[in-house]
Amino acid sequence: MAVINRLLLLALALASGFLQAAVLPDERIDVLYHGYDGGGAEINGPSILVRKNLGASVSVAANYYVDMVSSASIDVQATASPYSEERKENGISGQYLVDRSTISLGYTRSKENDYDASTYTFGIDQSFFGDLTTLGFGVSFGEDVVGQNTDPTYERNLERRKYSFNASQIVTKNLLASLSFDSVSDQCLDLTQDESCLNNPYRSVRYLSGTGGYLYQSELYPHTRNSDALGLRAIYYLPYRASVRAEVRQFSDSWGVDADNFELRYLHPYREQWLFEVKYRMYKQTGADFYSDLFPYRDAQNFLARDKELSPFSSTTIGLGVTYKVPAGFIPWFEKSTVNLNWDKFDIDYDDFRDARVSPTDYAAGEEPLYSLQADVIRFYLSFWF
Amino acid sequence: MILRCLLFIVLLFSIAACSPIKPWVKPYERQKIADEIMSFERNPIADSYLHHVYDAREAARGGDGASGGGCGCN
Numbered sequence: 001m002a003v004i005n006r007l008l009l010l011a012l013a014l015a016s017g018f019l020q021a022a023v024l025p026d027e028r029i030d031v032l033y034h035g036y037d038g039g040g041a042e043i044n045g046p047s048i049l050v051r052k053n054l055g056a057s058v059s060v061a062a063n064y065y066v067d068m069v070s071s072a073s074i075d076v077q078a079t080a081s082p083y084s085e086e087r088k089e090n091g092i093s094g095q096y097l098v099d100r101s102t103i104s105l106g107y108t109r110s111k112e113n114d115y116d117a118s119t120y121t122f123g124i125d126q127s128f129f130g131d132l133t134t135l136g137f138g139v140s141f142g143e144d145v146v147g148q149n150t151d152p153t154y155e156r157n158l159e160r161r162k163y164s165f166n167a168s169q170i171v172t173k174n175l176l177a178s179l180s181f182d183s184v185s186d187q188c189l190d191l192t193q194d195e196s197c198l199n200n201p202y203r204s205v206r207y208l209s210g211t212g213g214y215l216y217q218s219e220l221y222p223h224t225r226n227s228d229a230l231g232l233r234a235i236y237y238l239p240y241r242a243s244v245r246a247e248v249r250q251f252s253d254s255w256g257v258d259a260d261n262f263e264l265r266y267l268h269p270y271r272e273q274w275l276f277e278v279k280y281r282m283y284k285q286t287g288a289d290f291y292s293d294l295f296p297y298r299d300a301q302n303f304l305a306r307d308k309e310l311s312p313f314s315s316t317t318i319g320l321g322v323t324y325k326v327p328a329g330f331i332p333w334f335e336k337s338t339v340n341l342n343w344d345k346f347d348i349d350y351d352d353f354r355d356a357r358v359s360p361t362d363y364a365a366g367e368e369p370l371y372s373l374q375a376d377v378i379r380f381y382l383s384f385w386f
Numbered sequence: 387m388i389l390r391c392l393l394f395i396v397l398l399f400s401i402a403a404c405s406p407i408k409p410w411v412k413p414y415e416r417q418k419i420a421d422e423i424m425s426f427e428r429n430p431i432a433d434s435y436l437h438h439v440y441d442a443r444e445a446a447r448g449g450d451g452a453s454g455g456g457c458g459c460n
Binding site for chain 2: 030034036047048063129132164165170172173176178228235249251283346377381
């Protein structure tokens with residue numbers, strides 16, 4: 001699911017310029033190294049984005065992204081063996097500028113050994129009132145094939161749709177605001193298959209065995225999922241040259257998950273060459289209706305989940321970032337170049353997900369300590385404008 | 387709840403659209419808005435990657451598609 005959400009986001013980002021109506025995006029090259037380390041999982045790899053204008057009305061972009069995963073997460077340790085895998089993603093997009101409108105098209109393909117995903121995006125945006133207001137509408141359509149490494153005959157087909165509405169507004173000469181609404185639906189194509197395409201085919205739930213311990217059985221998810229999310233962002237230019245950005249978002253889905261998050265970011269330039277960033281983010285969600293850390297007996301419900309991402313939890317993220325602008329002329333061919341480093345620290349406390357790796361002789365079933373996860377995320381990247 | 391919030395906002399926009407609106411921030415007053423520190427998405431692939439991490443760790447998705455400054459002033 002995370003892969004899918006990333007596809008939608010990336011397609012949106014690639015097709016963006018969204019809120020800069022009547023202006024093509026910058027011509028640039030970005031080379032990123034990303035690293036995630038937390039909860040027993042290490043994920044890293046490169047990403048490259050190239051964006052180029054063709055004439056005065058057309059912009060095209062291509063993106064290449066790799067995830068190299070080495071995982072011994074708590075789920076893996078409890079019921080499976082550590083594994084390594086690689087996911088590659090390619091995306092292309094184009095924008096066509098017509099008067100004060102921009103039409104965007106995009107295609108993204110992601111491939112790994114047990115999951116293939118294709119996403120098509122279309123969007124149009126238009127500026128009004130002397131470019132004070134920009135409205136945008138977007139739709140994306142995705143087709144996925146879900147497999148399983150241990151069973152070559154396992155195949156589930158998933159269809160995804162996303163409808164987006166965006167509005168941005170210059171409120172004053174120091175304040176920008178932006179509103180985004182997304183409605184997303186996931187639908188399995190074959191409803192007769194017991195195991196849903198939205199299941200993680202490797203994950204299990206646990207239930208009381210009746211003898212004081214617990215046993216495992218496969219997760220069982222619904223065949224559809226619909227969600228709505230509304231986000232509001234604002235960015236304010238302070239009396240001196242620095243900015244504060246605030247973001248709130250509310251989310252709700254048909255599985256009973258409600259979530260809210262809030263983020264505050266401060267961006268401070270230092271002399272001509274440096275930009276420093278500090279960020280704080282809070283997130284909180286309720287659990288899915290069919291989530292339980294420990295079911296009372298086998299097949300206790302129609303649907304069963306013990307995915308900690310569907311459990312109730314809260315998290316905080318602290319982020320630091322620095323950008324160094326390379327002096328003009330130092331790197332030939334490019335008008336401007338930057339070197340960037342961002343570090344984000346995630347701290348997640350689960351309210352109803354227990355650490356089942358502890359010894360059953362020390363803890364009774366359902367009495368294990370609650371799990372928490374800390375993760376470090378590094379983004380190191382070079383950007384070149386030409 | 388989310389849909390009700392959205393409808394309320396759309397209603398406000400609709401009412402505003404019925405009256406003649408003149409740009410109250412003139413193009414020559416937008417130099418601060420055009421500053422790079424006022425961009426919602428300064429670095430597309432770096433921001434996209436962080437959203438990917440959020441999506442991997444959280445059930446919520448969408449509602450975070452903002453990019454650009456919206457001023458058409460570069």
